[in-house]
Amino acid sequence: MQGMSDEPARWTQATVYPDMWADPDDDPRNRDSSSPDGERATLLDFLTDYRITLRLKCEGLDAEQLARRSVPPSTMSLLGLLRHLAEVERDWRNWITDGDPLPKLYGKRDADFHGAVAEQSVVDSAYADLAREQAATDAAIAGFPDLGERVGKDDMAIRELMVHMIDEYARHCGHADLLRECVDGRVGQ
16 A cells, blocks of 8 residues: 555646646547537537546556556556446446346456456456447437437436436546546546
């Protein structure tokens, strides 16, 4: 366990606003200055930005840094969050299907975090799993033009699914802030 003197110095790449992750011109979340029109576009915009934020928080780290449980006694790591959110994408998508649910990606409960080991193949697999599950969720959501449509065994509205996904990413991006700062000191929203 690292001592107080081992804490990494806080830093950011931003030069315009020191509390930002990157300068506005370099931030992929700031694609344009216009606000989305309509409920679907707004929800998708928020979900997309949180997905990008998670990736930004993991950017530039090696397998050991991504797998490091940097906020003890928590078992969370940035790599674990990547794996967990791939699992979340699949799990929430299962709620809006009528068929049998897809199996868990990583097995039993918390295997997404416990299996997040410092191996490049695990990192590569986590990124691939997350991209695949996000694309599948996006395709599933696109198939329902009415956000109020209730689907699946539990009669869940598509809108509710989207809000839950945004909530899940928002909470875990907060965790990622703390994990990243403890790994190498980088800060910013």
